[in-house]
Amino acid sequence: MEKTIEKLKELTKDVVLLEHAIATLSWDQETYMPPKAIDEKGEQLALLQGMLHEKITSPEIGQLLNDLGADDNNPAGRFESNLPTDNAYIKETYRQYKIQTRLSKKLVTDLALATSLSQAAWIEARRNSDFSLFQPHLEKVLNLTKQKAESIGYRESPYDALLDEFEPWSSTKEVADIFKSIQPWLTNFIEKIKKAKQVNDSFLLKDYDISKQEIFGRKVLQDMGYSYDRGRLDVSVHPFTTTLGRDDVRLTTRYQKDFFKTGLFGIIHECGHGLYELGFGKEVQGNLMASGTSLGIHESQSRTWENVIGRSYSFWRHYYPILQTYFPENLKDVSLEDFYRGINKVKPSLIRVEADEVTYNLHIILRFQLEQEMISGSLSVEDLPEAWNSKTRDFFGIVPDNDANGVLQDIHWPMGAFGYFPTYALGNLYSAQFSSVMDKEIDVNNSLENGNLIDVLDWLRKKIHIHGASKTASELAIDITGEKLNPEYFKKYLENKYKQIYNL
């Protein structure tokens, strides 16, 4: 059996290599590609996606999985390996094999081509704030996505099949239940904050020299333990992290001259993703376990760094005096306390990526509900902008001034990534749950006040990163915190933090 597993690992190693090659082309597309290259880049990506599909669905892999006894009832196979991660590996391989064998090569390449073109159309549509330029593309992508869900199959709703791609071993019902529990709580909590005295953040909207922003951001990156030996930081329209090799995990960010938060917190956020990808242990390297176990867990890492660490008072006890020396004209008269409150200002707003950590999850719940309706067919793409605007009014009490600031703001639907959004909210919840334990096990505040970010990295690495996809999201939560995902941690985290900031 050990030999069968070795053979399987060899075959899936090629899958990983090809995924990294595809990531290289995609990274190039977002960073350095000349504009007219886009059409053929789409064709190249479609070809490689098709080849990847062929690799992961190869009959040899099917035969080996069969030999190992993996099936729908026993995805981890029917024997126990000496290596504890082997059964997890079989389980993950079987999951991917199963999904991919149920997708025809034609559907995979059609989707790759359609989403490449729809992303280009979306950029134009967003630039002109004209949804109609994007509508036919989204219709096509949505239609292919529905075919995808039907091909994969599902237990209760087509959305289950889509969610599983990003949050394996989860279910629509589970997510919906959790969201149902936090939505009224959040609305209520926001109402309380609205009644409190608003904090001042006008000093964040001044002129912040971009090259200085970059230098400061790179300083924090380095302190977090990120090294240019195994990565890069570049600029792109939409910040992202991508893995081009086991020793090649790259980040991008964007800077806004008159909005300090975008660049720095973007860098810290992406670096959180990057450190996860760079921290996989030897046991899971080189095969399908060398990946985040779910996007929810991935996002828990970026959000822990961005919010729990990067927006904490202790973090700025160390960094704020340094930041003041970078931007004395903007910050010399702003106290640490005021700066801390400013970067944590809560205010309902239109743009998800600029949302504070209290209102953020409502942006997600809005998208989760809309995409469920689109997938079920109860909402047409034509009616999407109106539905978006109406729900924004319900949730936030405001209406987008145009589609660019509304329904066109996110790249996910253009990419065909339906089922992706909920993982952002799950990430926030996992982050709060994990952090509550981290706080007990190490003296986080003391480390941060001394500018030591490595203690946090070490804890995350040992508890989460090292395992890659060899433990599921729920298994990690149970191992670390003794229970499955529980939104109460998140509520408690917000209460503790904002009670103090807003004197609630």
Add this chain to the structure above:
Amino acid sequence: MEKTIEKLKELTKDVVLLEHAIATLSWDQETYMPPKAIDEKGEQLALLQGMLHEKITSPEIGQLLNDLGADDNNPAGRFESNLPTDNAYIKETYRQYKIQTRLSKKLVTDLALATSLSQAAWIEARRNSDFSLFQPHLEKVLNLTKQKAESIGYRESPYDALLDEFEPWSSTKEVADIFKSIQPWLTNFIEKIKKAKQVNDSFLLKDYDISKQEIFGRKVLQDMGYSYDRGRLDVSVHPFTTTLGRDDVRLTTRYQKDFFKTGLFGIIHECGHGLYELGFGKEVQGNLMASGTSLGIHESQSRTWENVIGRSYSFWRHYYPILQTYFPENLKDVSLEDFYRGINKVKPSLIRVEADEVTYNLHIILRFQLEQEMISGSLSVEDLPEAWNSKTRDFFGIVPDNDANGVLQDIHWPMGAFGYFPTYALGNLYSAQFSSVMDKEIDVNNSLENGNLIDVLDWLRKKIHIHGASKTASELAIDITGEKLNPEYFKKYLENKYKQIYNL
């Protein structure tokens, strides 16, 4: 038959897309890749090369070629298509199919992996000027290269098989004969120049601000008709041009602060390659004809721009006053005439890429002779440094001070590109031959004096670029100049130019 050709074109389109994907990974490796990513990059490239090999050798392609009647005696097939380029297309496809089917997948992936590692070792060896670090890698690469030649087969010598990869439809004997004709002539010509009064180029060795060098270089690039819509210019250790898509041809260069010529003439040279790749006509796009027809012809384009245009008096009549405004401290007291003579200084030297256009071809003939000996087995890798040094003394009257400035200076052998070097010299010869006709058909000097580089581009595009690989190198030479490659044009070109510079 038209349908058979269409089907074949569809299949070979994937080959081109995959080649461009591979080029993307290689470009990344040379420009932006973090250092520790190299090992997996080698594995990724080996995998993709293997997949490319599978594509081009697919039984469907073999069957279609067979249906079209293509074989060793009739590589262009046995029927005449309505489209004149179709038979050329069949011929080129058959050539590549034949070569690749004769290489085992194992040999292709072994070579990809070995050359990737040998390039890394070569960088180290060169940095330390220590050939022994590179020797075992070169032995391995050479051994695999010999296997490659044997697998492909050849008419007279194994070197024929290697040369054909870079200079299709040429032969070792043809090249050797041409080199035999120019070698004594060059030696004699250089002796004459040595006796003449040497020109002064000390002003080129002053401090030239690199960012200004780049701005000036980009200005010339734009005037040449190169656009960032379809390309980029980046910095790499070794300048190169690579095609990542039909609308994506990228250049790299390197700048030396104290040696003005490297950056600018490097940019012009690479841009010559780039314009060729960007100029393929609609008829040859999207399949195996969308490529330079041979590296000799490719080099004729880069050398025409670099030397015939970029080192001409007329070119600098327009650009020199502009350059003087960029670097007044270095050039204000240097006359146009002195500048022109300085950039055309002839002096035997150690480094090929810095060689003037008179001595350059001797560097090539040296390498051509050494690699023939290595392939035939009469020279061992162990003895290569000594052979290099001894031949350098014979040809140039000087001996390398160390291996970094000698046998380790070029990337070609580390890349496994045996049979490549002669195409540089062929390029110089073709360049002189084509230019003699261009001079008759358009008033080149008048255009250049007025800063108009587009007339030259238009002529090259119409005569050469547009055809891609649908005409062989010899066919192009005959169509444009009425005869096959004839080294007399080159001799005449050098005589005319240097007679004046050195008062011979």
